[in-house]
Amino acid sequence: MNPNELKNLLSQMTIHEKTAQLMQLATPFFKGAKEAGEITGPLEQLNLDEEQVRHSGSVLGASGAENIRNIQKTYLEESRLGIPLLFMSDIVHGYKTIFPVPLAIGCSWDLNLSEESAKVAAREAGVSGIHVTFAPMVDLVRDPRWGRVMESTGEDPHLNSEYARAFVRGFQGEDLRNDVERVAACVKHFAAYGAVEGGRDYNYVDLSARELRETYLPAYKAALDEGCEMVMTAFSTVDGIPASGNKRLMRDLLREEWHFDGVLISDWGAVKELIPHGVAENEREAALKSIAAGVDIEMMTPTYVHHLPQLVEEGVLDEKIIDEAVLRILTLKEKLGLFENPFRGANVELEKEVVLCEEHRQVARKLAQKSSVLLKNDSVLPLKKEQKIALIGPFGESNDILGPWSWLGSGDDAILLKEGLLSKIDSSLLQVANGCDIENGSKEALNEAVEVAKDADVIVLALGEDSDMSGEAGCRSDIRLPQVQMDLIAEMKKLNKPIVVVLFNGRPLDLHGVVEEADALLEAWYPGTEGGAAVADLLYGDANPSGRLAMSFPHSVGQVPVYYNHFNTGRPKDAPDAQVRYVSQYLDIPNEPLFPFGFGLSYTDFTYRNATISHSIMSEDDLVVHVTVENVGSYEGEEVVQLYVRDIAGEVVRPMKELKDFKKITLQPGETKEVVFTITETQLRYHHSDLSFESDPGNYIAFVGSNSHDVQELPFKLVK
Numbered sequence: 001m002n003p004n005e006l007k008n009l010l011s012q013m014t015i016h017e018k019t020a021q022l023m024q025l026a027t028p029f030f031k032g033a034k035e036a037g038e039i040t041g042p043l044e045q046l047n048l049d050e051e052q053v054r055h056s057g058s059v060l061g062a063s064g065a066e067n068i069r070n071i072q073k074t075y076l077e078e079s080r081l082g083i084p085l086l087f088m089s090d091i092v093h094g095y096k097t098i099f100p101v102p103l104a105i106g107c108s109w110d111l112n113l114s115e116e117s118a119k120v121a122a123r124e125a126g127v128s129g130i131h132v133t134f135a136p137m138v139d140l141v142r143d144p145r146w147g148r149v150m151e152s153t154g155e156d157p158h159l160n161s162e163y164a165r166a167f168v169r170g171f172q173g174e175d176l177r178n179d180v181e182r183v184a185a186c187v188k189h190f191a192a193y194g195a196v197e198g199g200r201d202y203n204y205v206d207l208s209a210r211e212l213r214e215t216y217l218p219a220y221k222a223a224l225d226e227g228c229e230m231v232m233t234a235f236s237t238v239d240g241i242p243a244s245g246n247k248r249l250m251r252d253l254l255r256e257e258w259h260f261d262g263v264l265i266s267d268w269g270a271v272k273e274l275i276p277h278g279v280a281e282n283e284r285e286a287a288l289k290s291i292a293a294g295v296d297i298e299m300m301t302p303t304y305v306h307h308l309p310q311l312v313e314e315g316v317l318d319e320k321i322i323d324e325a326v327l328r329i330l331t332l333k334e335k336l337g338l339f340e341n342p343f344r345g346a347n348v349e350l351e352k353e354v355v356l357c358e359e360h361r362q363v364a365r366k367l368a369q370k371s372s373v374l375l376k377n378d379s380v381l382p383l384k385k386e387q388k389i390a391l392i393g394p395f396g397e398s399n400d401i402l403g404p405w406s407w408l409g410s411g412d413d414a415i416l417l418k419e420g421l422l423s424k425i426d427s428s429l430l431q432v433a434n435g436c437d438i439e440n441g442s443k444e445a446l447n448e449a450v451e452v453a454k455d456a457d458v459i460v461l462a463l464g465e466d467s468d469m470s471g472e473a474g475c476r477s478d479i480r481l482p483q484v485q486m487d488l489i490a491e492m493k494k495l496n497k498p499i500v501v502v503l504f505n506g507r508p509l510d511l512h513g514v515v516e517e518a519d520a521l522l523e524a525w526y527p528g529t530e531g532g533a534a535v536a537d538l539l540y541g542d543a544n545p546s547g548r549l550a551m552s553f554p555h556s557v558g559q560v561p562v563y564y565n566h567f568n569t570g571r572p573k574d575a576p577d578a579q580v581r582y583v584s585q586y587l588d589i590p591n592e593p594l595f596p597f598g599f600g601l602s603y604t605d606f607t608y609r610n611a612t613i614s615h616s617i618m619s620e621d622d623l624v625v626h627v628t629v630e631n632v633g634s635y636e637g638e639e640v641v642q643l644y645v646r647d648i649a650g651e652v653v654r655p656m657k658e659l660k661d662f663k664k665i666t667l668q669p670g671e672t673k674e675v676v677f678t679i680t681e682t683q684l685r686y687h688h689s690d691l692s693f694e695s696d697p698g699n700y701i702a703f704v705g706s707n708s709h710d711v712q713e714l715p716f717k718l719v720k
């Protein structure tokens with residue numbers, strides 16, 4: 001259908017049919033569904049009649065080609081105007097082939113492979129009948145207490161923006177109408193959901209307009225610039241107004257300033273939640289405020305269908321606002337080709353062939369290798385294949401390695417760490433004991449682990465968080481490993497054996513009591529379906545760790561939030577004339593994180609030398625930074641060369657460093673490469689106090705190095 005035909009279709013719709021298009025319901029509401037959809041939150045009694053359900057515009061949580069075809073067929077048979085349903089689901093880091101959680105993917109610093117992971121997820125979802133994924137989540141996060149940190153790609157605006165673009169490209173491709181193995185992307189959660197106070201889900205967000213634009217908005221804008229078709233509102237407030245009723249954020253910024261004309265959807269129940277937030281007295285007011293703010297689709301509450309027709313009839317609401325929302329939804333359905341092919345990519349036979357195929361599993365394995373971060377290695381790794389290994393800990397034989405938002409992924413399909421190790425060595429060289437569960441233990445289990453470990457050459461401790469400890473509603477005030485696991489480490493240490501700790505978790509942890517006792521420490525995150533195989537590849541050197549942290553690891557939870565791109569203070573701790581006490585510091589821990597942003601080790605070593613900048617003055621021409629990187633070790637390895645910039649004196653205070661670019665290079669032992677970066681005037685711009693976006697003349701420092709801490713400095717001056 002062309003735009004005129006869509007408008008003609010809209011003109012034929014009754015007010016009740018229009019408002020029903022604005023309602024999204026979960027799978028169990030629809031005729032033809034063979035199974036209940038997987039959904040989050042309570043399944044409320046929504047007080048809907050059959051007609052309202054029959055005209056609903058989209059489905060949440062359906063899966064499976066046959067199931068979706070049945071729902072669509074039954075729906076269209078009863079549809080007066082033949083408007084097809086949209087099927088949407090949370091395909092966050094894989095459909096059935098589960099990739100590492102997004103925070104782990106962020107640590108890969110590999111945009112091409114990240115895009116490929118989204119492409120694979122879209123292909124599996126597409127042949128299974130899904131049209132829209134609620135991803136990518138690009139919320140910038142500085143607080144590891146927040147459970148949904150695992151769904152973000154970290155603490156940096158530039159890196160998050162690059163991943164936002166890569167994921168959108170992977171999910172959507174270039175032609176949604178004809179490429180039925182792609183799905184429309186929905187960027188979330190607009191806006192600044194990652195800044196919730198206290199790291200507590202659904203909580204309050206309070207940011208200045210400048211900080212919002214400077215730090216938190218860039219990744220959403222990057223996703224939209226890449227063509228992302230949908231936006232989801234945040235549960236939280238922005239400047240005192242819940243996002244789902246925030247006209248200034250949704251209409252003024254998103255629609256008018258950014259010119260976004262795609263579909264805006266609330267998160268689950270967020271429209272009705274305007275009432276407990278305290279900005280709406282009842283459902284009627286909640287519906288009015290949300291539609292006025294520009295929210296097109298209300299997910300899993302019925303305030304729109306219950307109240308919008310009456311508001312129009314009373315003259316309180318202009319029906320034109322509803323028409324605009326409905327037209328946006330119809331336009332998305334047209335972009336997906338649903339009017340001509342309502343079953344789109346849903347293909348029962350192809351689904352069997354494509355989903356969880358070996359090709360997809362290999363992509364997942366490669367990404368899990370590149371997402372893991374080696375945090376410590378005192379010459380213990382890689383393991384030797386003749387060594388006797390004691391695999392101890394609750395994750396040695398656990399299939400809980402997919403992580404939150406793996407939805408349709410099954411632990412039964414996952415490669416366990418034990419299985420991965422056995423693919424490398426003879427079974428006679430591996431002994432296994434849990435030692436404890438995630439949060440509970442017994443003397444018997446601990447004693448068994450001690451006996452098993454006594455005969456080993458190396459102890460591999462597989463520790464971490466149960467997946468329910470992170471993800472949505474998985475916020476924690478204590479981000480240490482559970483005490484029973486700390487006790488297990490202490491007992492293993494008494495044996496005087498080399499200890500390799502492998503961590504399976506969804507957030508940066510307080511690792512005191514772990515990092516001191518371990519001889520090697522590998523952060524594997526929740527690595528996905530091929531996790532055990534990928535970790536074994538890394539432990540035995542069949543793959544070389546190349547992950548670099550996308551989020552800082554704190555010394556303790558009392559230091560949170562801690563992040564590399566912080567502001568200076570009037571009394572910085574490291575100032576040349578600083579007094580011992582009266583500076584900005586903690587008395588009991590350093591100001592710096594335990595492990596900084598961009599940090600990660602390899603089995604080889606890299607040296608940086610001959611860092612130069614083309615000119616000391618930037619006027620009309622760009623500056624060029626050169627640095628020589630050499631692999632001085634004995635393994636082939638990948639290095640992430642990182643470029644940062646600092647504006648020494650801005651109109652407002654500026655971060656101590658800001659990531660501007662990075663390049664991931666592969667070097668053979670003894671090989672040298674020259675890495676070249678370009679610094680443009682555009683990269684020096686920022687939001688001033690009046691929200692203008694421009695650069696300042698004056699002094700700057702470019703930094704180049706292996707992480708945000710270990711860098712070489714190259715001063716220059718901008719002249720205008």
